Amino acid sequence: MFRRNGTHCVATFAADEVRVLRKVASEVVGLLSEGFDHEDPVVERLFPDIYPEDPHNSAEFRRYTEGDLKTSKIDQAGAILAVLPGDGGGEVRLDGEEAEAWLRALNDARLAMGVRLEIKADTDLGEELDDAVLRDPTSSRVFQLSVYAYLGYLQESLLNALVQAR
Secondary structure, rough: OOOOOOOEEEEEEEEHHHHHHHHHHHHHHHHOOOOOOOOHHHHHHHHHOOOOOOOOHHHHHHHHHHHHHHHHHHHHHHHHHHHHHOOOOOEEEEEEHHHHHHHHHHHHHHHHHHHHHHOOOOOOOOHHHHHHHHHOOHHHHHHHHHHHHHHHHHHHHHHHHHOOOO
């Protein structure tokens, strides 16, 4: 997927990939701007308590950092939206700063999807996907697990392209 080309990380996306990435990034932006709810497990995962045993200090820390962190996460998802090609697909060229923003945004999207899909550290994604396909190959869960796996692949390929420069 991503490859190194001089100082840039480059990938070519098909139309379906562009639509998926646009939807995922837009959902993260929406979650963090329109539907921001501290009770939402996804928000809890994206903004974990820094001091879980000390609610007062955790709330104080959140009060001073949450706004900037939320803005940063929205900007990172926006970095994906800003450089995606049109609906027909095409090439994406990311400089180092853009690539790092993409990595953080992809990570946030995977964390959010992982919470919604109830994926745990010990979940075997291949087995989970196989089971979902056997139950109902046309289910939304199969699609969501596939997107989750795709985002992981994309994140890994971008990280590998970044590392090649160093």
